[in-house]
Amino acid sequence: MGINFLYPEYEVIRNMDKCINCRVCERQCANEVHTYDEERKIMCSDDALCVNCHRCVSLCPTRALKIVKSDHTFKENANWSNRAITEIYKQSESGGVLLSSMGNPKDYPVYFDKILINASQVTNPSIDPLREPMETKVFLGSKPKKIERDKDGNLINNLSAGIELAMPIMFSAMSYGSISYNAHESLARAAKEVGILYNTGEGGLHKDFYQYGSNTIVQVASGRFGVHKDYLEAGAAIEIKMGQGAKPGIGGHLPGAKIVGDISKTRMVPKGSDAISPAPHHDIYSIEDLRQLVYSLKEATDYKKPVIVKIAAVHNVAAIASGIARSGADIIAIDGFRGGTGAAPTRIRDNVGIPIELALASVDQRLRDEGIRDNVSIVIGGSIRNSGDIIKAVALGADAVYIGTAALIALGCHLCRSCHTGKCNWGIATQRPELVKRLNPNVGYKRLVNLVRAWNHEIKEMMGGMGINSIESLKGNRLMLRGVGLNEKELQILGIKHAGE
Template sequence: MPVDFMYPEYEIARNDSRCIRCRVCERQCANEVHSYEESGNFMLSDESKCVNCHRCVSLCPTRALKIVKSDHCFKENANWNQAAIKEIYKQSGSGGVLLSSMGNPERYPVYWDKMLINASQVTNPSIDPLREPMETKVFLGKKPERIERGPDGSLRNNLTPQLELAMPVMFSAMSYGSISYNAHESLARASRELGIFYNTGEGGLHEDFYQYGENTIVQVASGRFGVHREYLEAGAAIEIKMGQGAKPGIGGHLPGEKIVGDISKTRMIPEGSDAISPAPHHDIYSIEDLRQLVFSLKEATQYKKPVIVKVAAVHNIAAIASGIARSGADIIAIDGFRGGTGAAPTRIRDNVGIPIELALASVDARLRDEGIRNNVSLVAGGSIRNSADVVKAIALGADAVYIATGALLALGCHLCRSCQSGKCNWGIATQRPELVKRLNPDMGFRRLVNLLTAWNHEIKELMGGMGINSIEALKGNRLMLRGTGLNENELGILGISHAGE
């Protein structure tokens, strides 16, 4: 036994009186945790390989399995907790950077959970969305500053290109490569059905999905993978990715093993070569440089498509957003520090960036103070978990939100946070054909449609309760929010009063 052996984090509890030895667990585990011992007719499990993804638990027909947290423990220490100790062992063994996936799981405050939504009582009527019309349609893009008229007095259409969303939610960027073909197909088909948009991420657009172009946002990131004229023209909008909430300030790295077949073709790089996205865009070192790229992309697409600039929520986000709003971009997407990723250095994911709630509130306030809020629409992302979060984000000033972790959960993800292994048992974050086929897009797209249809109902219910019948009337309406357990500073940044005030 090596000296740095660590007792596994989970144990597999098999109720042997229920196990029928069907071996479904064994067949379904890509981590090869389960095995069958023919001679004694019993199942074995090697919990050291278990990532707690629940694939075996979900498929066990007799519910004989569950995964439990190991009660094996270190001597209690509030400072050197178990994770801190294990990470030291891991790094002193490997000499490498710790890698993690999905969003920051640490105990930072979740401001969504410290804000409460208003409702009408007595003095203003609430609205029943089942009986009265309720509008959740949103247009994203620059809004004209004034009405212009022609010489004969007729209205002149001075509206720049807009994105029309049936509800204020979109699927945020996840590249083909980081997620599977079937996951992309599910997102694309769901977007079309729902009248919203999904985002290609920086891996290019598979040729099979050009047909969903009207519901696609194509991304241009620092690696410029898969970017060419038809790609830019295929989408309804173009997003320049400057940063990502899970790993602000650093680039991306899709290992060569994942650059196979169609992924290599779509990304336009040789098979087996690592896809390394630089930390900065090497042609952008100022707002002026960003402006050049915004207008290059607009020029390339005949000014027919809005351009989004996506940034991670960091300390000076309000000033950064102010610059972006003057760069010619039509939409700013801000990604909070809880946003997901297919792989990021643990230290960066867990320690860099700021909460989306604070970033969103300060950006919206800054843009309004400077009189440039109409230059851009704001999209907030980075752990929007339910329809109440959506409503709170809109009340804080967002025009729409981006969701991705929620969408992956709908597709089967169990947040085991092992995407970087490439062995996703749910067929999402993997390129192994036998695993990819586990996500049937006919079922996946339906689940995504169900999820957002349900959210849209809930958004309408919450709006109706407030006596609001249009999402426009909720936008930036911070009077509809109250804080609980927040200090003066936090309330000031969020621009809301404390509950009871």
């Protein structure tokens, strides 16, 4: 094995007293970790193949399995970590770019965890959401700068096309191809059930899902895969994807091996050929070009669909957002550097972009400083992990949030971060039929509904505690937040005070 042998990061521990040789683990593992030794009549495992997805652990009927982090280590070195060394071995062997999946796992600050939420005491009452109405309905879209009246003096509805959400949550873009048919069906049905939207990603819209059009955001990305007139008209909104938090500045690559059957048809890409999304849109090299695409899409859909422009949170995000807010876009979606992905170069995922909390705070403030905050709504993602994050995001200035990773976890994802291998044992990030069928959309959609409903309950509880009975009054209400352990500069960018102030 020599120099390239890497001791496995995780070890499969099997309690032989409990194992009954039922071979469920063997059948469930697409990575082929488990094998049955006919001679010795025992189950064996190859730790090197294990991605730590817990499929075998979850299905073992006798609870004989667990996965533990290996204590095998290089000589300790604060600079040369195990990871740094093993990555060099890998690259010097392959000559390739390292690939990873899901969001940036590294130890950068999570600002949401350094922000605390207010509650009412004495001077104004908290409100009990079980006894009083507590409103979380949100409208996304640009707001009129003036009112108009008809000849009788009645107000005319001069709002441009927008989105109505029962709660400030949407499922973020995940393409059919990067995730499975059953995962898409679960997202679509859940969105419809709770009155929110899901997003096709750049993989087109399967014909079976046109029925969920009023709960669908159709995405137009740099590859323009699956984009045609019916597609644009099928959704409730159109999203132009300029960037993604996990891999700002680069495109996407769905290998030909995954362009099979319906995916080929839906993407409008020949079977077996790679689907490569260029890094930029080749018709958008500047902000004025973006404006043209925004209006092309609006013309194509008769101004009946709001247009979202999605960007990755990068250093100059406030200025970029300001340009977008003047481009005719109705909604800006900003994806933070912790946003998930089905596959991204590891170095980019781990080193490019900025935290969404800071990006959101600076964008919201910049748009207000320029008096154009009403031109657009702001949706943020990357990463929202719970309802507390949502409250904080809204109070910092977001109109709504996108959840991707959280939705996948609800569907069974165990964050093993191996999506790019296409062998998702949970039937989510795979196209292998025998794996896809493991995700039952009847169960999956219900779990998603449960998750967002639970979060909405929690949002209402926290709003009630603050004495706020409608989400509009939370938006941009930064006095409801305090920082802990943040320095002056961070507080200034977030526009919040320190706890105790």
